[in-house]
Amino acid sequence: MLMDALQVLECGPPLARRPLGEGQAVGLARVFKALGDPVRLRIVSIVAGHQGGEACVCDITDAFELAQPTISHHLKVLKDVGLLTSERRASWVYYRVVPERLAELSALLAVPAEVAG
Amino acid sequence: MLMDALQVLECGPPLARRPLGEGQAVGLARVFKALGDPVRLRIVSIVAGHQGGEACVCDITDAFELAQPTISHHLKVLKDVGLLTSERRASWVYYRVVPERLAELSALLAVPAEVAG
DNA sequence: GGCTGATATCCATGCCTGTCAATATTGATG
DNA sequence: CATCAATATTGACAGGCATGGATATCAGCC
Numbered sequence: 440m441l442m443d444a445l446q447v448l449e450c451g452p453p454l455a456r457r458p459l460g461e462g463q464a465v466g467l468a469r470v471f472k473a474l475g476d477p478v479r480l481r482i483v484s485i486v487a488g489h490q491g492g493e494a495c496v497c498d499i500t501d502a503f504e505l506a507q508p509t510i511s512h513h514l515k516v517l518k519d520v521g522l523l524t525s526e527r528r529a530s531w532v533y534y535r536v537v538p539e540r541l542a543e544l545s546a547l548l549a550v551p552a553e554v555a556g
Numbered sequence: 557m558l559m560d561a562l563q564v565l566e567c568g569p570p571l572a573r574r575p576l577g578e579g580q581a582v583g584l585a586r587v588f589k590a591l592g593d594p595v596r597l598r599i600v601s602i603v604a605g606h607q608g609g610e611a612c613v614c615d616i617t618d619a620f621e622l623a624q625p626t627i628s629h630h631l632k633v634l635k636d637v638g639l640l641t642s643e644r645r646a647s648w649v650y651y652r653v654v655p656e657r658l659a660e661l662s663a664l665l666a667v668p669a670e671v672a673g
Numbered sequence: 674g675g676c677t678g679a680t681a682t683c684c685a686t687g688c689c690t691g692t693c694a695a696t697a698t699t700g701a702t703g
Numbered sequence: 704c705a706t707c708a709a710t711a712t713t714g715a716c717a718g719g720c721a722t723g724g725a726t727a728t729c730a731g732c733c
Contacts, residue, residue, distance in 0.1 A: 454658070455604035458619070464594035464601075472592025476691080477581035480588070484581075487572035496710060502575070506693050511711055513691085530700050530709050538667040541571070548662035550655040593721080613680060623723045628681055630721085647679050647730050 453549050470544065473520040478503065479513045483522060486534050493526075493535040570666050587661065590637040595620065596630045600639060603651050610643075610652040 459467070474480055485502055486494045500510045514534060517523040522541070523534045576584070591597055602619055603611045617627045631651060634640040639658070640651045 454601045455653075457601075458605055459598050459601040461594065461598070464597045468592050468594040468597050471588050471597070475585050475589025475592040477578065477585040478691085480581045480585050481576045481578070484571045484574075484576040488575055500710095505691095507710075508694080508712080509692055515711080516690095527699085527710090532710060536572075541665045541667050545662045545665035545667070548658045548665070550658050550662070595721085617680095622721095624680075625682080625724080626722050632681080644680090644729085649680060 453547055455550075467544075467547070470520045470522065470540070473516050473522060474544075476513070478505065478509075479517055482510075482513055482517065483536060486523065487536045487541075493533045495531040495533050497531065499534070571664055572667075584661075584664070587637045587639065587657070590633050590639060593630070593633075595622065595626075596634055599627075599630055599634065600653060603640065604653045604658075610650045612648040612650050614648065616651070 474483070481502070482499055485499055486492075489498065496507075496510065496514065499514070500507055503510060514523065514525070518525060518534075520540075521537055524537055525532050525534050527533075591600070598619070599616055602616055603609075606615065613624075613627065613631065616631070617624055620627060631640065631642070635642060635651075637657075638654055640653060642649050642651050644650075
């Protein structure tokens with residue numbers, strides 16, 4: 440489902456080199472849209488910066504004044520686009536970021552010399 | 557309005573170093589949300605990759621099968637978050653990307669060693 | 674000043690989404 | 704098995720957003 444976008448990015452040139460195809464744009468837009476919410480951005484930040492590179496849902500929930508289902512919803516969105524993975528250990532579920540995914544986006548937005556002047 | 561997010565990013569560490577504050581997250585989320593649409597993503601790509609680093613609205617409109625007001629709307633969104641600038645020359649309006657803005661996002665998503673393992 | 678082409682704004686509409694209450698699921702523990 | 708804590712799912716609702724038609728603005732031209 441998202442694999443194609445991932446594929447495209449891994450060997451793809453940055454944004455400016457050639458116009459994005461519609462399919463690639465759809466896949467990428469989903470990932471950016473997932474980051475396009477303040478709560479989700481903070482979640483990624485919290486998880487990425489947490490001890491051991493992982494955080495359990497309770498850690499995240501405590502950082503917001505939002506209902507637990509809301510946090511769960513946001514986690515699902517981030518997981519669906521491949522930005523987070525989850526692993527259950529005992530009663531707790533631990534989330535961690537997918538560094539490759541962030542790296543792809545970072546590379547895509549890296550400004551090539553032609554444009555940067 | 558968006559200057560604060562810009563400010564924050566310019567000297568800020570990447571996502572994982574410390575949890576994003578709510579205000580920063582709101583500003584950044586707006587930019588990511590602007591990129592969270594396939595049409596807008598392609599627009600940025602087209603403008604960035606266009607001859608001379610700029611494209612007029614007609615160039616962009618021709619690349620889609622969307623009504624002109626729709627393209628105009630997307631351009632406004634991208635401009636409002638600081639990803640594009642526009643300049644009127646004669647009858648045409650030319651848009652260009654703001655490289656610093658892309659660079660900020662790219663840097664923010666760059667994966668630090670702790671997380672990349 | 675009128676006319677024409679390029680772009681922006683306004684308005685309406687249908688769809689998407691963030692939020693939460695209620696409920697279900699899952700795992701540990703007694 | 705009953706219970707409790709942690710997390711996910713469901714359903715509903717309000718606000719937001721992408722789209723396009725109609726219209727306005729703006730620049731060049733006759």
